[in-house]
Amino acid sequence: MTTTAETLLAAYETGLRGRPPQGLLPWGAVVERDGPLVRMHYGTHGTVDHRHGLPCDDLPRLVRRQRDVFAERGEPAEWKVHSHDAPELAEALCAAGFTPGRPRSLLVADLAEVAVDADIPAAGDVCSGTRIRSHLFGRDQGAERVRRLAAAAPEQRRPLAELEADGKARAVGPEMEVLALEGGGRVLDALWIEKVSGTDFASIGGLTGPRPDLLAAAASWAAGRRFSVRGPSTPRFLVAEAGGTLAPVYTAAGFHEVAQVVTYRWAPPGEPARERPAKQLLDDPEHDAIWKRFEKRFEVTYETAHRGITEPPGAVTWHLAAVDDRDDALLAEVEAVIARGIRRCGRPGDRLYCLKWYISGSRLDPTRTGGPGQPRWSAYAYLVDEPVIQVTADLRMGTYGNFQEASLCVFGADLVAEVEDDLTRLLGTVLRRDGRPVGNVWTFGPADPTGAVG
Numbered sequence: 001m002t003t004t005a006e007t008l009l010a011a012y013e014t015g016l017r018g019r020p021p022q023g024l025l026p027w028g029a030v031v032e033r034d035g036p037l038v039r040m041h042y043g044t045h046g047t048v049d050h051r052h053g054l055p056c057d058d059l060p061r062l063v064r065r066q067r068d069v070f071a072e073r074g075e076p077a078e079w080k081v082h083s084h085d086a087p088e089l090a091e092a093l094c095a096a097g098f099t100p101g102r103p104r105s106l107l108v109a110d111l112a113e114v115a116v117d118a119d120i121p122a123a124g125d126v127c128s129g130t131r132i133r134s135h136l137f138g139r140d141q142g143a144e145r146v147r148r149l150a151a152a153a154p155e156q157r158r159p160l161a162e163l164e165a166d167g168k169a170r171a172v173g174p175e176m177e178v179l180a181l182e183g184g185g186r187v188l189d190a191l192w193i194e195k196v197s198g199t200d201f202a203s204i205g206g207l208t209g210p211r212p213d214l215l216a217a218a219a220s221w222a223a224g225r226r227f228s229v230r231g232p233s234t235p236r237f238l239v240a241e242a243g244g245t246l247a248p249v250y251t252a253a254g255f256h257e258v259a260q261v262v263t264y265r266w267a268p269p270g271e272p273a274r275e276r277p278a279k280q281l282l283d284d285p286e287h288d289a290i291w292k293r294f295e296k297r298f299e300v301t302y303e304t305a306h307r308g309i310t311e312p313p314g315a316v317t318w319h320l321a322a323v324d325d326r327d328d329a330l331l332a333e334v335e336a337v338i339a340r341g342i343r344r345c346g347r348p349g350d351r352l353y354c355l356k357w358y359i360s361g362s363r364l365d366p367t368r369t370g371g372p373g374q375p376r377w378s379a380y381a382y383l384v385d386e387p388v389i390q391v392t393a394d395l396r397m398g399t400y401g402n403f404q405e406a407s408l409c410v411f412g413a414d415l416v417a418e419v420e421d422d423l424t425r426l427l428g429t430v431l432r433r434d435g436r437p438v439g440n441v442w443t444f445g446p447a448d449p450t451g452a453v454g
Contacts, residue, residue, distance in 0.1 A: 002113060003110040003113060003256075004256075005108075005256040005257070005258045006258075008108040008109070008110065008237065008256050008258050009084075009108065009258035009259060011108070011200070011236075011237055012106070012108050012201075012237070012239060012258065013051065013052050015199050015200055015201060015237075016196060016199050016201050016239065017049065017050075017051050017052065018036070018037075018038060018049050018050045018051030018052075019038065019049075019198070019199070020033065020038050021040070021197065021198075022197045022198030022199075023175075023197035023198060024167075024197070026042070026162075026165065026166035026167065027165065027166060027167035027276065027278050027279055027280050027362075027375075027378070028042060028043055028165070028276030028277045028278035028279060028364075028369075028375050029041065029042050029043075029166075029276070029375060030373060030374065030375055032373075034062075034065065034066065034069075035062070036050055036051065036054055036055065037049070037050050037062070037066065038050070039066065039069065041073060041075060041373075042075070042162075042165075042276055043073075043075070043273050043275070043276045043277040043368060043375070044075070044272060044273050044274065044275065044276055045075050045076045045077070045078065045272065046070050046073070046075045046076070046077050046078070047077070047078045047079070047080075048066050048077065048078070048079040049080070052082070052084065052085065054085065054086065054089060056086050056088045056089075059088050059089060059092040060092045060095060060096070062092075063089075063092040063093055063095075063096045063098075064096050066079070067096050067097065067098075067266055070266070070268065071268045073373075074268055074270060074272055074273065075268070075272060075273075076265065076266065076267040076268070076272055077098075077265065077266045077267075078263050078264070078265055079093060079098065079263070079264045079265075079266075080261055080262070080263050080264075081093070081100075081261070081262050081263075081264055082106065082259045082260070082261050083103075083259045083260035083261070084259055090262075090264070093264045093266075094264075096266070097266050098264040098265060098266045099264065099265055099266070100262050100263075100264050101155065101262055101263045101264070101265065102155070102243060102262070103243065103260045103261070103262050104155065104156070104241045104242060104243040104247075104260065104261050104262075105241065105242055105243060105247040105250075105257045105259075105260060105261075106239075106241055106257065106258050106259040106260065106261045107239065107240045107241065107242060107247065107250045107251070107255040107256065107257055107258070108237060108238070108239050108240075108255065108256055108258050109237065109238045109239075109250075109253070109254050109255040109256065110236065110237060110254075111202075111219060111222055111223060111234075111235060111236055111237060111238055112236075113254045114215070114216070114219040114238065114253055114254040114255075115216050115219065115253065115254065116216065116219040116220045116222075116223045129183055129184070130181055130182060130183040130188070130213075131181075131182050131183075132179055132180065132181050132182070132213065132214065132217045133179070133180060133182065134177060134178060134179060134180075135178045135179070135180045135187075135190065136176065136177055136178045142180060142182065142186070142187045145186065145187040146160070146178060146180050146187055146190045147160065147161070149187065149189065149190055149208040149209075150190060150192065150206060150208060152208075153206055153207070153208040153209075154242075154243060154244060154246065155243075155263070156204075156205065156206035156207065156240065156241050156242055156246075157203060157204060157205050157206060157239070157240055157241040158194075158203065158205035158206065159205065159206065160178065160190075160192045160205060160206060162205075163176055163178075163192050163194060163205055165276055165279065167279075167280035175194055175195045175197065176192070176193065176194040176195070177192070177193055177194075177218075177221050178190060178191075178192045179191050179192075179193070179214055179217050179218060179221065181211055181213060181214055188209070188211075189207070189208045189209035189211045189214060190207075190208050190214070191204060191206070191207045191208070191211070191214040191215070191217070191218050192204070192205045192206055193205065193218045193221060193222065195222070195233075195235055196235075199235075200235055200236040200237055201235055201236075201237045201238070201239050202218075202222040202235040202237070202238050202239075203238075203239050203240070204218055204238060204239070204240035207240075207242065207246055207249070210245055210246060210248075210249045211249070212249055212252065212253055215249065215250065215253040216253070218238070219238065219253075222234070222235050222238060238255070240255065241261055273368075275365070276375075277364060277365045277368035277369045277374065277375050278362065278363065278364040278365070278369055278375050278378050279362065279363045279364075280360060280361075280362050281353075281360055281361045281362055281363055282360050286363075287353075287355075287360075287361055290353050290355070290391070290393065291355060293395065294355070294389060294391055294395065297395055298310050298312075298400075302357040302358070305357065305387045305402070305404075306387075306402070306404040306405070308400065308402050308405060308407070308409065309400050309409065310435065311400075311409055311411065311432065311434065311435030312411050312434075312435070313434050314411065314412070314413045314416055314434065315409055315410065315411035315416070315432075315433070315434060315435060316409070316410055316411075316416050316420055316423075316430055316432070316433055317407050317408065317409040317410075317430070317431045317432040317433075317435075318407065318408050318410075318423055318424070318427040318428070318430060318431055319406060319407055319427065319428070319431045320334075320382060320401075320406045320407060320408055320427065321406045322427070322428075323382070323384065323406070324384075325384055326383065326384050330426065331382060333426055334381065334382065334408070334423065334426055334427070335380055335381055335382070337419050337422045337423055337426070338381045338390075338399060338410070338419060338423075339370055339377045339379070340418075340419075341415050341418035341419040342366050342379075342390070342397070342415060343366045343367070343369075343370055343371070344418055345366075345397060345412070345414040345415050345418060346365075346366030346367045347367070348367060349365075350365060350366055350367060350392055350393070351363050351364075351365065351392065351393040352364050352365070352366050352379055352390060352391070352392055352393075352398075353389070353390070353391055353392075353393065354378070354379035354380060354388065354389070354390050355388070355389040355390075355391070356383075356386055356387070356388050356389070357386075357387070359386075362378050362379065364377070364378055364379055381399040381401050381408060382399075382401035382403070382408050383401060383403055384403055385403055386403060387400070387401060387402055387403060387404075388400075388401045389401075392412075396412050397411060397412025397414060397415040398410075398411060398412065398415075399411070407431060408423075408427075409432075410423070
C-alpha cells in the first residue's frame with residue numbers, strides 16, 4: 001500500500017519541522033529558541049524554523065524581533081514559509097523587509113517505496129561507462145568539480161558548502177554523504193544527503209542534474225546498503241526540495257509533492273562574515289600550510305615532538321605532572337585560563353589553529369568564539385596522550401602541550417602577560433623561561449602559601 005501525500009506531510013510536520021538540532025551541532029553554529037521558533041546562527045548567516053500552526057497573535061512583533069537579533073549579529077537571515085502556513089506569516093515577513101524567493105516543491109518519500117535496489121553503477125563498475133562514488137571531504141579534481149556543480153545548481157534544500165562546513169564529526173556515524181556520478185573520466189552530476197539526528201528523516205540537500213540513478217544511490221545510502229557502513233539507525237523517510245526540471249525526477253522515483261516552500265531572506269547593512277567562527281580542518285590547504293610554517297619557525301617535527309619546540313624569547317613553560325587524565329578538574333581550569341587569555345589578546349580577523357600531527361585540526365576566531373551567544377571554544381592546550389599545538393596564523397602567540405614531558409609552553413608576550421599569574425597559581429613554579437631552565441626543575445605543583453619549597 002502506497003503511503004499518501006497526507007501521511008508523508010504529517011510525518012514531516014511532526015518529526016522534522018521546527019525542531020532544534022540534536023546530537024553534534026554543526027561547527028561554528030549556535031542554536032537558540034524564541035518561543036515557538038528555532039534560530040540557528042552560523043556567523044555567516046542564520047535561519048529561522050517553526051512548526052505548522054504558528055500562532056498569529058502579534059506575528060509582526062515576533063518577526064521583527066528575529067530580524068533585530070540577526071541585525072545585532074550582522075547575519076543575513078533565511079526563513080522558510082510553506083504553502084499551508086497562515087498567510088499572515090508571509091505578510092509579516094514582507095512588512096519587516098524580507099524578500100521571497102521562488103517557490104519550490106517540498107518532496108517527501110517513504111524510503112521503503114524508493115527503488116533502493118535499482119541498477120546503480122557502483123564505484124568499481126566501469127563496464128557501464130559510468131560509476132557512482134563518494135566525494136565527501138575530497139580534495140581531488142573530481143571533488144572540486146562537485147563543488148562547482150553544486151554552487152551552480154538551482155536553489156534546493158541546503159547548499160553543499162554548508163554541509164561540508166558542518167564538520168567531519170557528523171560523517172563518522174555516518175551522518176552525511178556526497179555521491180557523484182562519473183563518466184568519461186569526469187564528474188557528470190552529484191547529490192548530497194545527511195541524516196537528521198533524532199528523527200526518522202534523511203535530507204537530500206541538493207541534486208545538480210536530473211539523474212534518477214543518483215536518487216537511487218541516495219536511497220541505498222540511507223538504507224545502509226551501499227556507499228557507507230550502516231549507521232546507528234536507518235531513516236524511514238527522505239525529504240528534498242526542488243523546482244523546475246528536477247521535481248519530476250523526484251516524483252518519478254517515488255517522492256510525493258506534499259507542499260510548496262518559499263525562502264524569505266533579509267540582510268543587514270554592510271558585508272557579512274565570510275567564514276563561520278569555527279571550522280574543522282580536513283584536507284584544507286591552509287591546514288598543511290600552517291603546519292609547515294609552525295614546524296619551520298619552532299624547529300619541531302613529529303619525530304622530535306617529544307623534545308618540545310624551540311621556545312622563543314618570552315615563552316614560559318610549566319610542568320603538568322599534577323594532571324592525571326583529560327577529565328582532571330585542574331586541566332579544566334588551565335584550559336579556561338588559556339582560552340580567556342587568547343580571547344583577550346585576539347585581534348579582529350585572527351585565526352587560531354588547534355593542531356595535532358597526522359590528525360584533522362580545527363580553526364576558530366577567538367573574538368567570535370567562547371563568549372555569550374557564541375559557539376563553544378573548540379581548541380585546547382594540552383592532551384595526556386599526544387602533543388598538541390595552538391597557534392595564531394601569524395605565529396605571534398600560542399601554546400605547545402608536550403605530554404611526554406608533561407609540560408605546557410605559552411608563547412607570545414601579550415598572552416604570557418595575561419595568563420602567567422593564574423597558571424603559576426594553578427601549576428606551581430615556572431619550569432623554563434625563554435627555553436632555559438630557571439633552577440626549579442624539581443619543584444612542581446602549586447606553590448605552598450607558606451613559602452615552603454616542595
